[in-house]
Amino acid sequence: MAQASASVLDAIGRTSDQSHKISSNVGVFGKQFQCGVYSLQPLSSACFAKRVPITNSEGRAILSSLGLVSTIKGTDMATSTEATSAEAVDCIHVDGTEHKVVDIGGGGDVVLEILFENTKACTKSIPKETIERLRISKTPFPSARVFYRVRLDILKKQSKYFEHLLGSDTFGEGRAISAKFAELSLSGKDPLKLRAEELPRIQITDEDDATRTIGRETVFRDMLKILHGIDHSTKLITLLYLAILVVMADRYDCMAAIARYITGKFSSFRYPPTLDKTTEEVVRQKILIYYHTNQALRLATATKELIVRGSSRWSIYEEADSTFLAAWWDLPEDLEAELSYRRSRIILTISTLQTYFLSLYTSRTLQCKLGYDSSTACDSFQLGEMVKFLTRKNLLSLIPFQAVSPEDPEFIWPEAYSGDIEQLLTLLRQCPSYQIDKNHGHCGLRSKLLPALDYIKDCMDGGVGIKVQLWKTERSTQTWISNSSTENNGTRRAFVVAGKAVGNETPEGVFDFKNLSREDLMLGARALGVDKAAKKLFLADKWNWTREVETEKERERMSKSSFFRF
DSSP: OOOOOSOOOOOOOOOOTTOOOOOOEEEETTEEEETTTEEEOOSSOOOOOOOOOOOSHHHHHHHHHTTOEEEETTEEEEOOHHHHSTTEEEEEEETTEEEEEEESSSOOSEEEEEEEOOOTTOOEESSTHHHHHHHHHTOOOOOEEEEEEEOHHHHHHHOHHHHHHHSSSSSHHHHHHHHHHHHHHHTTOOGGGSOGGGSOEEEEEEOSTTTOEEOHHHHHHHHHHHHTTOOOOOSSOOHHHHHHHHHHHHHTTOHHHHHHHHHHHTTTOOOOOOOSGGGHHHHHHHHHHHHHTTOHHHHHHHHHHHHHHOOGGGOTTOOOOGGGGSGGGSOTTTHHHHHHHHHHHHHHHHHHHHHHHHHHHTSSSOOOOSOOTTHHHHHHHHHHHHHHHHHHTTSOOOOOOOSOOTTSTTOOOOOOOOSOHHHHHHHHHTOOOOOSSGGGTTOSSHHHHHHHHHHHHHHHHHHSSOOHHHHHHOHHHHOSSOOTTTOOOOEEOOEEETTEEESOOEETTEEEGGGSOHHHHHHGGGGTOHHHHHHHHHTOSEEEOOOOOOSHHHHHHHHHOSSOOO
């Protein structure tokens, strides 16, 4: 059998009965910590398979054939890359078993005992072949138990999490370290020169809920090395590796150091392209990385891409799936809700185009402005063409009256649009320019629709992505989601000049297309400022898409052209 590589895992060892345990939960910087055998709280609830030690001969034989079992002093355990790396120069004995110690930075004063729990909920591995081998073997996923020798002062300086856990008397771990250091000081021993077994040992449990990935110990090792000012060891850097590194940096509150390293050392990393909707997870991983590492241009592009393409998480038919439990499937700091809301507002705005023009052509007001005897017939012809085009493109559903309650399961409502927004714009651009005769060259939906679609597209291109710095510092001015407590539902009052009322009392949420100047249309959203123009367009409560002809010259041009574009 092929020898397993890179992320082979340690079997779950028993926690020492003498381990110091504290049952209280303490919140630090908005995060919940369970002390003693340290446990990071999951981002979302999930059921995890029970961890099973590898004790039966059949299980050992299967893992041995995969290269996942080694024998140390007669004890079978899943091996880890950490335990066989060149950095492992010391050993520590726990429960009668000898474990290699990974020395981070060459000589430390504290040993971190990390249990990387792996369950059947895991969907990925580092390297990616490992999980397939484990699934074929049909054995419980072994967890990795790794010991890291680190510098306490460096950890406290680089990580708020370690500063509070190990650097104060709030937690039992901090008190245990202080007591051990005091004992060593009385005996005149330097912790930096002692063997690992003589140093204080802190137990931490790293659950798999945030990443659903086997082999996280390699990423954790690199994170510790980066905090100690040492280059990473992993040779093959992937998007999954960077995503897990960012998730761990967020959990252990050392994002500043990790973000600097990613944007510096990995600045030339080629993020994989996402050419179709099946790669949504890749887009989400990129958003998570870009957001935490403050890569502004890349974040704006990636968030716009997710808004335009949509997400399987935002469907009303979404079903519970363990695949959606990783950290990138629930984007942090209100990003998930914001992106979903922005998409819904854009689709709503686009849908008002057909609603608006259908309502115009079904009204009593004559839309053909030529004043011919055939003007009424022209309106009827254009209405028929609009209905025919929109229904053929599945953008309009004709539902007859029926004696069925909307609550009846047999009552069929049209499904909400869940496709690509740019594809939706492309469909609308295919609107034909048919006329009832050659004298009605400017009549019809196409000449009215294309200028509006151009403006919508321009607002989308630069005004819907998230601006990372503004989102982190001025979120209240950046979000599209209104605050009900401060929302202004009033109207814009007419103001008085020289004793006369000027202007009309109109709702503040009205977007009036005819009020845009020719320069506004030529420059698109750039004329108003992309962000401001996008919010004004997509957050309106009502849309007026009629654009009147402004000059006699334009009327003349329209009357002579079979297709006129504003």
